[in-house]
Amino acid sequence: DIVMTQSPESLTVSLGGRATIICKSSQSILYTSNNKNYLSWYQQRPGQPPKLLIYWASVRESGVPDRFSGSGSGTDFALTINNLQAEDVAVYYCHQYYSTPETFGQGTRVDIK
Protein backbone atom coordinates (compact mmCIF):
# COMPACT_ATOMS: atom_id res chain seq x y z
CA ASP A 1 0.00 0.00 0.00
CA ILE A 2 1.12 3.57 -0.64
CA VAL A 3 1.31 5.41 2.66
CA MET A 4 0.39 9.09 2.62
CA THR A 5 1.94 11.12 5.42
CA GLN A 6 0.75 14.64 6.13
CA SER A 7 2.36 17.32 8.25
CA PRO A 8 1.71 19.11 10.44
CA GLU A 9 -1.21 17.45 12.23
CA SER A 10 -2.65 20.86 12.93
CA LEU A 11 -1.81 24.50 12.38
CA THR A 12 -3.18 27.82 13.47
CA VAL A 13 -2.95 30.74 11.09
CA SER A 14 -3.98 34.36 11.36
CA LEU A 15 -6.91 35.60 9.29
CA GLY A 16 -5.46 36.62 5.94
CA GLY A 17 -2.34 34.56 6.50
CA ARG A 18 -0.92 31.57 4.67
CA ALA A 19 -1.24 27.89 5.52
CA THR A 20 0.95 25.23 3.95
CA ILE A 21 0.26 21.52 4.35
CA ILE A 22 2.78 18.90 3.29
CA CYS A 23 1.93 15.44 1.98
CA LYS A 24 4.51 12.77 1.27
CA SER A 25 3.80 9.46 -0.44
CA SER A 26 5.81 6.32 0.33
CA GLN A 27 6.42 5.83 -3.40
CA SER A 28 6.13 7.95 -6.51
CA ILE A 29 2.57 8.63 -7.69
CA LEU A 30 3.69 10.18 -10.95
CA TYR A 31 2.52 8.28 -14.01
CA THR A 32 5.38 8.78 -16.48
CA SER A 33 3.20 7.83 -19.47
CA ASN A 34 1.07 10.99 -19.08
CA ASN A 35 3.29 12.97 -16.67
CA LYS A 36 0.45 13.30 -14.17
CA ASN A 37 0.59 12.96 -10.41
CA TYR A 38 -2.40 11.00 -9.13
CA LEU A 39 -2.83 13.17 -6.06
CA SER A 40 -5.90 15.06 -4.87
CA TRP A 41 -6.67 17.32 -1.91
CA TYR A 42 -9.91 17.57 0.05
CA GLN A 43 -11.39 19.96 2.56
CA GLN A 44 -13.72 18.61 5.24
CA ARG A 45 -15.67 21.05 7.35
CA PRO A 46 -17.35 19.84 10.54
CA GLY A 47 -20.39 17.69 9.83
CA GLN A 48 -19.77 17.70 6.10
CA PRO A 49 -18.37 15.16 3.62
CA PRO A 50 -14.99 15.85 2.09
CA LYS A 51 -14.94 18.35 -0.76
CA LEU A 52 -12.56 17.98 -3.69
CA LEU A 53 -10.25 20.99 -3.97
CA ILE A 54 -7.34 19.92 -6.16
CA TYR A 55 -6.63 17.00 -8.51
CA TRP A 56 -3.62 15.99 -10.61
CA ALA A 57 -1.71 17.59 -7.70
CA SER A 58 -2.19 21.12 -8.95
CA VAL A 59 -5.46 21.49 -10.88
CA ARG A 60 -8.09 23.41 -9.01
CA GLU A 61 -11.58 21.92 -9.07
CA SER A 62 -14.27 24.09 -10.63
CA GLY A 63 -15.58 26.67 -8.16
CA VAL A 64 -12.66 26.41 -5.75
CA PRO A 65 -11.22 29.85 -4.85
CA ASP A 66 -7.83 30.62 -6.34
CA ARG A 67 -6.35 31.14 -2.87
CA PHE A 68 -6.07 27.34 -2.81
CA SER A 69 -3.13 25.95 -4.75
CA GLY A 70 -1.41 22.59 -5.02
CA SER A 71 2.15 21.81 -5.97
CA GLY A 72 4.71 19.04 -6.03
CA SER A 73 5.55 15.92 -7.97
CA GLY A 74 6.69 12.37 -7.44
CA THR A 75 6.49 11.84 -3.69
CA ASP A 76 6.37 15.37 -2.24
CA PHE A 77 3.33 17.60 -2.42
CA ALA A 78 1.91 20.69 -0.78
CA LEU A 79 -1.41 22.44 -0.41
CA THR A 80 -1.17 26.18 0.16
CA ILE A 81 -4.02 28.39 1.31
CA ASN A 82 -3.31 32.08 0.84
CA ASN A 83 -5.32 34.87 2.48
CA LEU A 84 -6.90 32.43 4.94
CA GLN A 85 -10.59 33.05 5.55
CA ALA A 86 -12.82 31.99 8.43
CA GLU A 87 -14.61 29.50 6.17
CA ASP A 88 -11.30 27.71 5.53
CA VAL A 89 -11.32 26.26 9.06
CA ALA A 90 -11.46 22.54 8.31
CA VAL A 91 -9.49 19.34 8.13
CA TYR A 92 -7.55 18.83 4.90
CA TYR A 93 -6.64 15.46 3.41
CA CYS A 94 -4.40 14.36 0.59
CA HIS A 95 -5.31 11.25 -1.38
CA GLN A 96 -3.53 9.08 -3.93
CA TYR A 97 -5.41 7.38 -6.75
CA TYR A 98 -2.29 6.06 -8.48
CA SER A 99 -2.93 2.50 -7.36
CA THR A 100 -5.29 0.44 -5.29
CA PRO A 101 -5.85 0.41 -2.43
CA GLU A 102 -6.44 4.15 -2.71
CA THR A 103 -5.14 5.80 0.42
CA PHE A 104 -5.55 9.07 2.27
CA GLY A 105 -3.33 11.10 4.54
CA GLN A 106 -4.30 11.28 8.19
CA GLY A 107 -5.54 14.85 7.87
CA THR A 108 -4.36 18.31 8.91
CA ARG A 109 -6.58 20.56 10.99
CA VAL A 110 -6.44 24.26 10.12
CA ASP A 111 -7.69 26.82 12.64
CA ILE A 112 -7.75 30.58 12.84
CA LYS A 113 -5.52 32.33 15.35
Added chain:
Amino acid sequence: QLQVEESGSGLVRPSETLSLTCTVSGGSVSSDEYYWGWIRQSPGKGLEWIGSIYSSGHIYYNPSLKRRVTISVDTSKSQISLRMTSATAADTALYYCARHPSTKGWDVWGQGTTVTVSS
Protein backbone atom coordinates in the same frame (compact mmCIF):
# COMPACT_ATOMS: atom_id res chain seq x y z
CA GLN B 1 -27.82 18.27 -10.39
CA LEU B 2 -26.29 15.01 -9.29
CA GLN B 3 -27.31 13.87 -5.83
CA VAL B 4 -26.04 10.93 -3.85
CA GLU B 5 -27.76 9.50 -0.79
CA GLU B 6 -26.65 6.64 1.41
CA SER B 7 -29.06 4.55 3.44
CA GLY B 8 -29.05 1.30 5.33
CA SER B 9 -28.65 -0.50 8.62
CA GLY B 10 -27.64 2.03 11.26
CA LEU B 11 -27.15 -0.51 14.05
CA VAL B 12 -25.58 -3.89 13.37
CA ARG B 13 -24.84 -6.60 15.88
CA PRO B 14 -21.33 -8.03 16.02
CA SER B 15 -20.77 -10.90 13.55
CA GLU B 16 -23.80 -9.86 11.50
CA THR B 17 -23.89 -8.33 8.01
CA LEU B 18 -23.85 -4.62 7.29
CA SER B 19 -25.86 -3.59 4.22
CA LEU B 20 -25.87 -0.12 2.70
CA THR B 21 -27.39 1.38 -0.44
CA CYS B 22 -26.32 4.45 -2.37
CA THR B 23 -29.03 6.03 -4.51
CA VAL B 24 -27.93 8.35 -7.29
CA SER B 25 -30.29 10.88 -8.83
CA GLY B 26 -29.74 13.41 -11.58
CA GLY B 27 -27.07 11.32 -13.26
CA SER B 28 -26.04 7.89 -14.42
CA VAL B 29 -24.24 5.17 -12.47
CA SER B 30 -23.21 3.44 -15.68
CA SER B 31 -21.21 6.14 -17.46
CA ASP B 32 -17.76 5.22 -18.73
CA GLU B 33 -16.48 8.55 -17.45
CA TYR B 34 -16.78 7.66 -13.78
CA TYR B 35 -16.47 4.94 -11.25
CA TRP B 36 -18.27 4.75 -7.94
CA GLY B 37 -17.08 3.69 -4.56
CA TRP B 38 -17.45 3.48 -0.82
CA ILE B 39 -15.24 5.26 1.67
CA ARG B 40 -15.62 5.19 5.41
CA GLN B 41 -14.51 7.43 8.21
CA SER B 42 -14.17 6.31 11.79
CA PRO B 43 -13.42 8.71 14.63
CA GLY B 44 -9.90 7.58 15.18
CA LYS B 45 -8.86 6.39 11.73
CA GLY B 46 -9.53 9.07 9.15
CA LEU B 47 -10.67 8.17 5.65
CA GLU B 48 -10.47 4.57 4.45
CA TRP B 49 -11.21 3.47 0.89
CA ILE B 50 -13.40 0.35 0.88
CA GLY B 51 -13.73 -0.34 -2.83
CA SER B 52 -14.76 0.88 -6.27
CA ILE B 53 -16.98 -0.38 -9.06
CA TYR B 54 -16.55 0.51 -12.72
CA SER B 55 -19.13 0.58 -15.49
CA SER B 56 -17.13 -2.19 -17.15
CA GLY B 57 -18.03 -4.42 -14.24
CA HIS B 58 -14.57 -4.40 -12.72
CA ILE B 59 -14.60 -4.12 -8.94
CA TYR B 60 -11.61 -3.36 -6.72
CA TYR B 61 -11.59 -3.87 -2.98
CA ASN B 62 -9.30 -2.80 -0.22
CA PRO B 63 -7.29 -5.97 0.52
CA SER B 64 -7.79 -5.37 4.23
CA LEU B 65 -11.56 -5.79 3.77
CA LYS B 66 -11.77 -7.91 0.63
CA ARG B 67 -12.75 -11.16 2.38
CA ARG B 68 -15.83 -9.53 3.88
CA VAL B 69 -16.98 -6.93 1.33
CA THR B 70 -19.17 -7.06 -1.76
CA ILE B 71 -19.98 -4.02 -3.89
CA SER B 72 -22.60 -4.21 -6.61
CA VAL B 73 -24.59 -1.91 -8.88
CA ASP B 74 -28.20 -1.95 -9.99
CA THR B 75 -28.34 0.36 -12.99
CA SER B 76 -32.14 0.07 -13.28
CA LYS B 77 -32.47 1.63 -9.81
CA SER B 78 -29.34 3.84 -10.03
CA GLN B 79 -28.08 2.24 -6.86
CA ILE B 80 -24.70 1.05 -5.63
CA SER B 81 -24.74 -1.40 -2.75
CA LEU B 82 -22.24 -2.36 -0.07
CA ARG B 83 -22.40 -5.56 1.90
CA MET B 84 -19.93 -6.31 4.67
CA THR B 85 -20.09 -9.59 6.56
CA SER B 86 -18.85 -10.51 10.03
CA ALA B 87 -19.11 -6.98 11.36
CA THR B 88 -17.05 -5.96 14.38
CA ALA B 89 -16.79 -2.82 16.47
CA ALA B 90 -13.93 -1.73 14.20
CA ASP B 91 -16.49 -1.33 11.39
CA THR B 92 -18.32 1.39 13.32
CA ALA B 93 -17.95 4.43 11.06
CA LEU B 94 -19.57 7.00 8.82
CA TYR B 95 -19.92 5.40 5.39
CA TYR B 96 -19.79 7.54 2.26
CA CYS B 97 -20.71 6.76 -1.31
CA ALA B 98 -18.84 8.88 -3.86
CA ARG B 99 -18.15 9.34 -7.57
CA HIS B 100 -14.68 9.34 -9.09
CA PRO B 101 -14.23 10.70 -12.62
CA SER B 102 -11.40 8.98 -14.43
CA THR B 103 -9.47 12.25 -14.55
CA LYS B 104 -9.93 13.46 -10.97
CA GLY B 105 -10.37 12.42 -7.36
CA TRP B 106 -13.71 11.82 -5.64
CA ASP B 107 -15.76 14.78 -6.82
CA VAL B 108 -19.29 14.06 -5.60
CA TRP B 109 -20.04 12.66 -2.14
CA GLY B 110 -23.17 11.76 -0.26
CA GLN B 111 -23.70 13.07 3.25
CA GLY B 112 -22.81 9.66 4.62
CA THR B 113 -24.65 7.18 6.80
CA THR B 114 -23.57 6.18 10.29
CA VAL B 115 -23.16 2.53 11.12
CA THR B 116 -22.69 1.37 14.68
CA VAL B 117 -21.69 -2.19 15.42
CA SER B 118 -22.83 -3.06 18.91
CA SER B 119 -24.78 -5.72 20.77
